[in-house]
Amino acid sequence: MTDTNTTGGYLDMQLMRFTTAGSVDDGKSTLIGRLLYDSKSIFEDQMEAIELTSKRKGEKHVNLALLTDGLRAEREQGITIDVAYRYFATPKRKFIIADTPGHIQYTRNMVTGASTANLAIILIDARNGVIEQTLRHAYIASLLQIPHIVVCINKMDLVDYDEDTYNKIKNQFMEFAPKLDVKDIRFVPISALKGDNVVDRSTVMDWFKGSTLMHILENIYISGDQNYIDPRFPVQYVVRPQSDEYHDYRGYAGRIDGGIFNVGDPVKIFPSGFESKIKSIDTLNESLKSAFAPQSVTMTLEDDIDISRGDMIVKTNNLPESSQDITAMISWFHEKPLRLNGKYFLKHTTSDLRCMVKEISFKMDINTLERNFDDKEVKMNDIARIKIRTTKPIFYDSYRRNRYTGSFILIEEGTNETVGAGMIV
Amino acid sequence: MKKNNINHLRELESESIFILREVASQFENPVMLFSGGKDSIIMFHLARKAFYPAKVPFALMHIDTGHNFEETIKFRDDLAKKYGVEMIVKYVQDSIDEGKAVEESGVGASRNSIQTITLLDGLEELKVDCAMGGGRRDEEKARAKERFFSHRDEFGQWDPKNQRPELWNLFNGKKKPGEHFRVFPISNWTEMDVWQYILMENIDIPSLYFTHKRKVFKRDGSWLAHAPYMQLKDSEELVEMDVRCRTIGDITCTGVTLSKADKLEDIVEEIATTRVTERGGRADDKRSEAAMEDRKKEGYF
Numbered sequence A: 001m002t003d004t005n006t007t008g009g010y011l012d013m014q015l016m017r018f019t020t021a022g023s024v025d026d027g028k029s030t031l032i033g034r035l036l037y038d039s040k041s042i043f044e045d046q047m048e049a050i051e052l053t054s055k056r057k058g059e060k061h062v063n064l065a066l067l068t069d070g071l072r073a074e075r076e077q078g079i080t081i082d083v084a085y086r087y088f089a090t091p092k093r094k095f096i097i098a099d100t101p102g103h104i105q106y107t108r109n110m111v112t113g114a115s116t117a118n119l120a121i122i123l124i125d126a127r128n129g130v131i132e133q134t135l136r137h138a139y140i141a142s143l144l145q146i147p148h149i150v151v152c153i154n155k156m157d158l159v160d161y162d163e164d165t166y167n168k169i170k171n172q173f174m175e176f177a178p179k180l181d182v183k184d185i186r187f188v189p190i191s192a193l194k195g196d197n198v199v200d201r202s203t204v205m206d207w208f209k210g211s212t213l214m215h216i217l218e219n220i221y222i223s224g225d226q227n228y229i230d231p232r233f234p235v236q237y238v239v240r241p242q243s244d245e246y247h248d249y250r251g252y253a254g255r256i257d258g259g260i261f262n263v264g265d266p267v268k269i270f271p272s273g274f275e276s277k278i279k280s281i282d283t284l285n286e287s288l289k290s291a292f293a294p295q296s297v298t299m300t301l302e303d304d305i306d307i308s309r310g311d312m313i314v315k316t317n318n319l320p321e322s323s324q325d326i327t328a329m330i331s332w333f334h335e336k337p338l339r340l341n342g343k344y345f346l347k348h349t350t351s352d353l354r355c356m357v358k359e360i361s362f363k364m365d366i367n368t369l370e371r372n373f374d375d376k377e378v379k380m381n382d383i384a385r386i387k388i389r390t391t392k393p394i395f396y397d398s399y400r401r402n403r404y405t406g407s408f409i410l411i412e413e414g415t416n417e418t419v420g421a422g423m424i425v
Numbered sequence B: 001m002k003k004n005n006i007n008h009l010r011e012l013e014s015e016s017i018f019i020l021r022e023v024a025s026q027f028e029n030p031v032m033l034f035s036g037g038k039d040s041i042i043m044f045h046l047a048r049k050a051f052y053p054a055k056v057p058f059a060l061m062h063i064d065t066g067h068n069f070e071e072t073i074k075f076r077d078d079l080a081k082k083y084g085v086e087m088i089v090k091y092v093q094d095s096i097d098e099g100k101a102v103e104e105s106g107v108g109a110s111r112n113s114i115q116t117i118t119l120l121d122g123l124e125e126l127k128v129d130c131a132m133g134g135g136r137r138d139e140e141k142a143r144a145k146e147r148f149f150s151h152r153d154e155f156g157q158w159d160p161k162n163q164r165p166e167l168w169n170l171f172n173g174k175k176k177p178g179e180h181f182r183v184f185p186i187s188n189w190t191e192m193d194v195w196q197y198i199l200m201e202n203i204d205i206p207s208l209y210f211t212h213k214r215k216v217f218k219r220d221g222s223w224l225a226h227a228p229y230m231q232l233k234d235s236e237e238l239v240e241m242d243v244r245c246r247t248i249g250d251i252t253c254t255g256v257t258l259s260k261a262d263k264l265e266d267i268v269e270e271i272a273t274t275r276v277t278e279r280g281g282r283a284d285d286k287r288s289e290a291a292m293e294d295r296k297k298e299g300y301f
C-alpha cells in the first residue's frame, strides 16, 4: 500500500468499471461486501454501524451485505431498486462497481449499469445452477457489449465444494454461450460468505486451478476495450477566449470517442464535409502531439471553419456512417409504452435532434432469447428492435464497433424524461 | 504507463471535464458551489482545464454560514482574485435576519441544516438553472445512487425515485421552467483519488489540511475545533493538539484529525492507513443514519 501511494506507484493505476448481476439471494451484496472488506476498503465506523444493525436484527454473523444497503425506502422494503455505485482500489486498479438489481422489473437499471462497464460479474447459486435469470443477465451483458464476463458460481460451501457441480453449471452456461456476442467468458467457483476464491484462494477447492475473482479483476487486459481504430471526435463545446492573448483562438473541445488523433492529421468535419488539418491539441498542462479515447482535449484546426456543438471531427481516411434511417435495439425505461409513429427527442454523442419511430420489428424475449414478431407492445423493461427516422442525418458507427458513437437515448417531449436507450445495429 | 493508456486519475479527470463542458453547453445560467474545501477546489481546477485557454464561463457561489475557519475565507477570496472569477457569497446570517431561517440553539447547535434555505433562495434570486457541487458518491450511502445530473423540482427538492437513468456519456439536462439541476462532476472520485490528484497536479489547498496547533475538544468521539460561538458542555475540556482537517465545512460540525502530516505525501499516506471515513468526523451526519438522505431531499448540497 505504502509504495503505491507515495512513491508514484499510484500513477500507474488503471480504472476499471464492472457490474454485478444475480437473482435475489444469489449473494450479490455479500460478494460486494466481501470484495470491499477483503480489499480493506471498509472503515471502522462503517463496520461498527453494520455490526450494530446486524445485532439489532438478531443475525449471528456481521452481515456484509448491509455495507451496500442504499436509500431508506429500499432499506424498508429490504430490496435494491436502483443503480448504486461503489468504489474500492487495490495497488493495481481503482474499481467502480455499478451495483444493479437483477429482477426482471429492473432490466433498465441493469442496462444503465452495463453501459459503461468493462466487465460483468454474473452470479449463480451453485444449488440452483443456470436459471432463466442467468440467461437474461448474460444477454444484457452481451447486448450492451460488455467485453468480459466472469461467471461466479457462488455458495460452493453449500454443495460441499463439489467439482462436478461446478463443471455441470459451467457446461450449462457454455451451452447457450454461442447465442451471445461476448468474446471473453471466465468461470470461478466461490463462496462469497466464507471468502473462497474471492480475494484469497480457496484452500478447500484445490481442484480449481483458475484465477481468483480478485486476480481476474486486477489483471484482466482492458486496454483493448477502447476503440483505437476509428478516430471520432464529437464537438462538445467551442472555446473562444476573446482575450488579448488568445484573440483569434477557436478551439473545439470534446472527449475522444474512438481512435487516435495526431497534430497534422487531415480531418473531415460532419455535417459540413469541409476538410482541414489538426493544428494543435491543447490542455491546460501541455500541448499534446497526439490524443486518444477517452481523453478530453481541445483541438484547433489549420483553417477557419464554422464548427459547432454536435458536429463531428473524424480522420479523412476513416469515415463514420451517415444516415437519417437508423435501425437499433432499444431498451425501454418508461411506464408509458413506446409509441409507433411517436416523436421523441434524441441525444446521440453531443447532438440533439428529434426522431420518429417508423417500425417495431420484433421484441426480444429476454428469458429465452427468442424473437417475438407477434406482440409488439414495447413496455417498461422490454428490449426490441426498431427503426427510426431522424430529422437530420447522424454520424455513427454500429454499437458493436463503438459504444459511444453507436448509442443514443430517447427523451419524451412533454416530460423531458429519458424513456429509452438505443444501440445502433 | 503503456502507450495509449491513461491512469485512473486522468480518466476521472477526463470524465469530469466532459461533465463540466456539458453543463456549460446545456444550461443558461449555471453556478459552481464553492465551499473552500478540497472537493470544490479540485472541481474548480477541473473547470479551468475544461475551458482553457478561456476563463471558466460561470460564477462560483459560496454559502457562508458565518461559522468558518478564517483561512477558508481568505483562500476563497484569493482564488477568485487570482483566476478572475466572480465569487457570489450568500450569508446564512441574512436569512436569519430576514426571518426566513431559525437558528438552532443549545449545545451542538449548527447552521448546517439552515444553509439549505440560503442556498435555495440564492439560486432562485439569481435564476440559476444548474448548481454544480463537489459531492462524491463514496462519501455516504445516500449519495451512492446520486446521478451526475440530478433533477430538482420547482421547490429544489430531490426525489430519489424520480431520477433519470444515465447511460454511456449521454446526459439529459432538459427541464421545465422553474426546475433546476444539481450536477456533481466529481461523483466517481474517492477521497483517495482527490488527494492523489492534488499531489499529482500540485494543487494549492488551504493550510488547514496540513498539521497545525489548535484548541480542540472531544465530543461524541470526535475532535472538534473550538470557536467563540461554540458552547462547551461541563464535561468537555479545551486542549491544544496537533491536528489537521480532513474536510472543511461549518466549523461547528467539522471534526479534525490528530495528525502531524505536513506534506501532501504524508496526507496521502495517512488516508491510506486511516480506518475511519471522512464523514465519520462530521456531527451533522451522525444525527441519524438517514440524516444525509433527509437533507438531500430538502435540497441540501
Ligand SMILES: Nc1nc2c(ncn2[C@@H]2O[C@H](COP(=O)(O)OP(=O)(O)O)[C@@H](O)[C@H]2O)c(=O)[nH]1
Residues within 6 Å of the ligand: A022, A023, A024, A025, A026, A027, A028, A029, A030, A031, A065, A154, A155, A156, A157, A158, A190, A191, A192, A193, A194
Ligand atoms: N452459505 C452461503 N451463504 C451465502 C453465500 N453468499 C451469500 N449467502 C447468503 O445468502 C443470502 C442472500 O445473500 P445476499 O448477499 O443478501 O443476496 P443478494 O440478494 O444477491 O444481494 C444471505 O443470507 C447470505 O448470507 C455463500 O457463499 N455461502
